[in-house]
Amino acid sequence: MNNDLAANLDLLHADAFGWALHCCQGDYSRAEDVLQDAYLKLACGRASHDGHSTFKTWWFGVIRFTAQEEFRRLRYRESLVGRLLQHILPTQDEGDPRPSPSRQIELNEQSQHVRQLLAQLPARQAEVLHLVFYQDLTLAHAATIMGVTIGSARQHYERGKARLRLLMQDTTHPLNHE
């Protein structure tokens, strides 16, 4: 990994982790694994920036794809065959998918609260809201990362915002439920 690339990655590291965390539904250790795998892809030359999009857009696309791969692997491991193979061939200790108790305390209520709200939205809507508001990306960049047209991204964005506001009102006024 050359110095320029490492410097770019270092600059984006915190945001990249936030994105990985979002792609892994807030699972801290899975997000770490995903980001590590993404770095490994760069180090092995399995992913390289071709200049068609900004570095951040491209890098977030790589992380998103890596998270999807990780999710497929997780589903496979949870399948019957996977569990059988894991029983026969114990693999390296992969750790508890949940954050440690100390980490759970550190993940403060605010972070969990937003995550819970986003979890109630369709995945695309949550994704575009995260990219626009958390990562401060434009809709065009968000659409590129998500692999959808800008029109589709805008639709998810508008619907997501409206629905999130409704959910926020519900949580700030708990009496509405009664």
Next chain:
Amino acid sequence: MNDPDQDLRDLFARQREAEHALVPAFRSLQRRATHEPSARAYAWRWALACGAATAVALLFMIQPAQTAPSLTQALPVFLPPAEAASTWLAGLSSSATDTPSDFLLPHHLQLTVL
């Protein structure tokens, strides 16, 4: 000019601030990615080892079984073949059975094979 989405921006800004405090160090993740074999690499090693073991086992199973020699070939010949037995018995005459020490026996004890 007021931003109509300021409420959402504030919400995500607070989340961002909280999560940035928990980000693992870039250097440690980068080092782990470049120096430590991932879990997948371990899985590949296991798969390769199992594949090699299966291939060796299959080789042994596929090899044609060597036909064991029959007992008549394997065992040494202690007795003449059955067809020669009659001639062998016929050859046992009294003269053949007489031993040099027979003369020491009393006469009534001397046996003769008929």
